[in-house]
Amino acid sequence: xxxxxxxxxxxxxxxxxxxxxxxxxxxxxxxxxxxxxxxxxxxxxxxxxxxxxxxxxxxxxxxxxxxxxxxxxxxxxxxxxxxxxxxxxxxxxxxxxxxxxxxxxxxxxxxxxxxxxxxxxxxxxxxxxxxxxxxxxxxxxxxxxxxxxxxxxxxxxxxxxxxxxxxxxxxxxxxxxxxxxxxxxxxxxxxxxxxxxxxxxxxxxxxxxxxxxxxxxxxxxxxxxxxxxxxxxxxxxxxxxxxxxxxxxxxxxxxxxxxxxxxxxxxxxxxxxxxxxxxxxxxxxxxxxxxxxxxxxxxxxxxxxxxxxxxxxxxxxxxxxxxxxxxxxxxxxxxxxxxxxxxxxxxxxxxxxxxxxxxxxxxxxxxxxxxxxxxxxxxxxxxxxxxxxxxxxxxxxxxxxxxxxxxxxxxxxxxxxxxxxxxxxxxxxxxxxxxxxxxxxxxxxxxxxxxxxxxxxxxxxxxxxxxxxxxxxxxxxxxxxxxxxxxxxxxxxxxxxxxxxxxxxxxxxxxxxxxxxxxxxxxxxxxxxxxxxxxxxxxxxxxxxxxxxxxxxxxxxxxxxxxxxxxxxxxxxxxxxxxxxxxxxxxxxxxxxxxxxxxxxxxxxxxxxxxxxxxxxxxxxxxxxxxxxxxxxxxxxxxxxxxxxxxxxxxxxxxxxxxxxxxxxxxxxxxxxxxxxxxxxxxxxxxxxxxxxxxxxxxxxxxxxxxxxxxxxxxxxxxxxxxxxxxxxxxxxx
Amino acid sequence: xxxxxxxxxxxxxxxxxxxxxxxxxxxxxxxxxxxxxxxxxxxxxxxxxxxxxxxxxxxxxxxxxxxxxxxxxxxxxxxxxxxxxxxxxxxxxxxxxxxxxxxxxxxxxxxxxxxxxxxxxxxxxxxxxxxxxxxxxxxxxxxxxxxxxxxxxxxxx
Numbered sequence: 018x019x020x021x022x023x024x025x026x027x028x029x030x031x032x033x034x035x036x037x038x039x040x041x042x043x044x045x046x047x048x049x050x051x052x053x054x055x056x057x058x059x060x061x062x063x064x065x066x067x068x069x070x071x072x073x074x075x076x077x078x079x080x081x082x083x084x085x086x087x088x089x090x091x092x093x094x095x096x097x098x099x100x101x102x103x104x105x106x107x108x109x110x111x112x113x114x115x116x117x118x119x120x121x122x123x124x125x126x127x128x129x130x131x132x133x134x135x136x137x138x139x140x141x142x143x144x145x146x147x148x149x150x151x152x153x154x155x156x157x158x159x160x161x162x163x164x165x166x167x168x169x170x171x172x173x174x175x176x177x178x179x180x181x182x183x184x185x186x187x188x189x190x191x192x193x194x195x196x197x198x199x200x201x202x203x204x205x206x207x208x209x210x211x212x213x214x215x216x217x218x219x220x221x222x223x224x225x226x227x228x229x230x231x232x233x234x235x236x237x238x239x240x241x242x243x244x245x246x247x248x249x250x251x252x253x254x255x256x257x258x259x260x261x262x263x264x265x266x267x268x269x270x271x272x273x274x275x276x277x278x279x280x281x282x283x284x285x286x287x288x289x290x291x292x293x294x295x296x297x298x299x300x301x302x303x304x305x306x307x308x309x310x311x312x313x314x315x316x317x318x319x320x321x322x323x324x325x326x327x328x329x330x331x332x333x334x335x336x337x338x339x340x341x342x343x344x345x346x347x348x349x350x351x352x353x354x355x356x357x358x359x360x361x362x363x364x365x366x367x368x369x370x371x372x373x374x375x376x377x378x379x380x381x382x383x384x385x386x387x388x389x390x391x392x393x394x395x396x397x398x399x400x401x402x403x404x405x406x407x408x409x410x411x412x413x414x415x416x417x418x419x420x421x422x423x424x425x426x427x428x429x430x431x432x433x434x435x436x437x438x439x440x441x442x443x444x445x446x447x448x449x450x451x452x453x454x455x456x457x458x459x460x461x462x463x464x465x466x467x468x469x470x471x472x473x474x475x476x477x478x479x480x481x482x483x484x485x486x487x488x489x490x491x492x493x494x495x496x497x498x499x500x501x502x503x504x505x506x507x508x509x510x511x512x513x514x515x516x517x518x519x520x521x522x523x524x525x526x527x528x529x530x531x532x533x534x535x536x537x538x539x540x541x542x543x544x545x546x547x548x549x550x551x552x553x554x555x556x557x558x559x560x561x562x563x564x565x566x567x568x569x570x571x572x573x574x575x576x577x578x579x580x581x582x583x584x585x586x587x588x589x590x591x592x593x594x595x596x597x598x599x600x601x602x603x604x605x606x607x608x609x610x611x612x613x614x615x616x617x618x619x620x621x622x623x624x625x626x627x628x629x630x631x632x633x634x635x636x637x638x639x640x641x642x643x644x645x646x647x648x649x650x651x652x653x654x655x656x657x658x659x660x661x662x663x664x665x666x667x668x669x670x671x672x673x674x675x676x677x678x679x680x681x682x683x684x685x686x687x688x689x690x691x692x693x694x695x696x697x698x699x700x701x702x703x704x705x706x707x708x709x710x711x712x713x714x715x716x717x718x719x720x721x722x723x724x725x726x727x728x729x730x731x732x733x734x735x736x737x738x739x740x741x742x743x744x745x746x747x748x749x750x751x
Numbered sequence: 752x753x754x755x756x757x758x759x760x761x762x763x764x765x766x767x768x769x770x771x772x773x774x775x776x777x778x779x780x781x782x783x784x785x786x787x788x789x790x791x792x793x794x795x796x797x798x799x800x801x802x803x804x805x806x807x808x809x810x811x812x813x814x815x816x817x818x819x820x821x822x823x824x825x826x827x828x829x830x831x832x833x834x835x836x837x838x839x840x841x842x843x844x845x846x847x848x849x850x851x852x853x854x855x856x857x858x859x860x861x862x863x864x865x866x867x868x869x870x871x872x873x874x875x876x877x878x879x880x881x882x883x884x885x886x887x888x889x890x891x892x893x894x895x896x897x898x899x900x901x902x903x904x905x906x907x908x
Contacts, residue, residue: 087846087884221843228848229836231784231824238783289778291770363788363849363883412849413883446789652843660846663885686793695874697887
């Protein structure tokens with residue numbers, strides 16, 4: 018396999034990221050419009066617009082500006098182009114779009130794949146790109162055949178003139194486009210949904226073949242000539258520094274090339290990774306552990322509980338929840354506690370870099386390449402466009418690979434700086450689990466009361482945890498008067514800050530407060546579904562407590578409280594029917610339910626559990642109903658729902674990262690337990706039929722599962738779990 | 752210098768003999784389809800066949816596989832995808848795809864032993880292979896489908 022040579026200053030090259038024989042090869046120097054006009058006999062590939070290029074052999078190249086980490090972006094976005102271009106699916110290959118502003122997400126204004134908005138963001142943009150290109154081929158054929166564009170149709174990458182009995186492939190029409198200088202039209206009409214042939218139909222993964230034959234190239238699979246491998250010794254306490262180190266024993270190992278200090282610690286470079294890791298393990302290092310060495314999760318829980326009793330910053334105040342609760346004869350109160358969670362992607366963090374005097378090239382699985390580029394450019398004192406990011410496939414992310422600090426990329430760049438050859442730094446699983454980017458630990462204090470009909474009358478919730486966005490470059494967009502939307506999203510009844518949605522519930526008195534806990538110890542980071550991973554549990558479990566106190570069926574209560582959110586109310590009624598909610602499950606079995614709105618899309622799940630004695634329980638079946646607008650690729654939506662449920666179930670059952678004496682106690686899959694196939698429930702996915710524009714589905718399913726399971730455990734045992742994971746209380750998922 | 756047979760070819764490698772087979776395959780033989788996940792035989796991403804049996808390459812020292820026949824994901828369907836790989840494709844099992852080499856190698860070994868496993872037998876054979884994306888439901892479906900293709904007659908007795 019040709020993995021290409023290093024070339025300085027080539028700004029338009031990247032991985033071919035499509036399927037087939039070219040996987041992993043590098044595409045060199047793309048000719049763009051205006052360079053090839055004279056040579057019609059040897060037609061060059063033509064960039065039709067920002068996103069599409071076509072070759073004379075009919076290969077259509079989509080410049081892919083969204084990352085693929087299992088989310089299905091490569092497939093869904095290709096479907097949008099293929100639909101409007103009337104292209105043959107097999108003709109389309111993907112190439113990583115360069116890290117330049119024309120490829121930035123129209124929603125984020127950065128080169129970033131996140132927030133379950135990939136499909137929504139591309140929906141108009143990429144369909145327009147496809148429709149523009151199609152229009153150019155039609156115009157070219159009309160000119161070539163001297164007929165009107167309205168006489169022509171398109172199908173399978175061909176323009177067809179039925180009356181004139183002519184047909185030409187898009188590749189064949191390329192010469193005409195160049196000869197007549199046909200430009201993309203300023204305006205194009207997009208298809209009506211009723212005309213879709215590809216969108217809305219189940220579609221197998223674009224890169225699927227490469228993921229069954231071992232040829233898919235993830236960051237860790239990048240091989241470059243003369244590349245060295247790096248393994249880093251990191252301070253066991255986050256933020257600690259190297260005081261002194263001795264590398265004699267490391268250098269004595271055959272194959273170890275050198276050691277050097279980098280920001281993250283000490284890196285050992287060697288001819289292969291195993292040797293680098295042996296070298297790293299042979300280092301003798303004295304650490305200056307710094308100010309975080311006394312921190313612990315237990316202390317944070319205590320501090321946060323105290324903070325939760327204090328008035329916080331006021332995020333929402335509808336009615337007068339405080340007075341109503343104060344005047345209630347029987348107020349309810351509860352504290353919910355959620356631990357740190359690691360992402361623990363199957364592919365540990367890694368990156369490869371080559372640094373020269375005036376440029377830097379990086380190969381990395383990243384969600385966030387404009388940020389990587391910016392940070393690396395600053396680090397090396399280079400113009401930003403001299404940092405080339407070659408994005409690979411990603412072995413999972415769940416948010417981890419949208420690093421605000423570009424931490425794993427910086428490791429590789431610092432390790433490669435001053436070397437003649439490229440360097441790949443691979444984190445061991447232990448480094449990955451202890452990598453100090455976590456779903457932050459949160460404490461929620463909740464108080465509420467019911468009216469005389471048993472319906473929720475007032476709700477007062479205080480969320481305490483580390484802010485993810487404060488003091489980052491996202492602070493202006495995500496912080497509202499000092500409050501982080503990523504701490505409270507999922508509690509608020511009304512839209513807040515940049516998020517155009519609230520919960521689906523209407524409770525007449527609703528007060529939400531928040532405290533930003535001191536930002537020390539670890540780095541709080543987005544973890545699939547972000548705030549909902551804790552607000553969802555607190556809100557949906559406490560609502561269950563209210564249903565029980567008011568003698569209401571928890572699903573009927575949710576339907577009633579969703580009276581001002583027709584999409585959710587309809588969805589909950591579907592769930593009631595599909596889950597056969599009112600039937601009895603029999604002894605030692607119970608149902609639980611939860612419902613959420615995340616990134617606009619409503620979703621609800623009903624779970625069925627069985628108790629097996631000794632705290633053992635199984636989640637047998639999950640019925641999930643989602644309304645994500647138009648269902649672009651139902652097959653991928655189903656996969657995202659299954660995957661979200663698996664991750665959320667794993668977290669509620671076993672997910673726990675503990676900080677003690679500044680150290681993360683967990684280290685690998687024996688103490689940070691992943692979900693295994695025997696624990697996987699049967700999942701039924703029901704997608705609400707919709708003609709609304711598509712909204713997200715990547716993170717939505719992660720959140721209802723946790724409170725739904727906790728609520729089912731209450732139903733089955735009478736035990737209300739308020740601190741997580743469930744394993745802390747003797748419950749074992751089997 | 753240790754010689755082993757990888758995907759039918761004799762390969763000689765010059766590496767420290769405690770080096771796990773995983774890193775021999777990946778860094779010395781450039782066969783990157785076999786993945787690193789944990790280094791402790793906890794996740795199965797590195798599953799390969801040694802003399803036809805599924806083994807975790809991340810804890811298997813080079814010295815233990817001298818002269819042995821190793822099959823990796825690159826070897827099983829080199830000519831033509833196997834029924835297991837075809838079923839994986841048809842059921843769109845992969846999400847991120849990183850664990851899928853291990854899943855496919857484990858499933859292939861299972862179907863060699865048991866041509867019509869039930870769900871409990873699938874769970875028992877596959878529970879060592881972790882998928883953080885949660886592709887497990889489709890893993891089960893694909894194994895049943897592959898079993899059907901490989902021996903349509905049904906369960907052996």
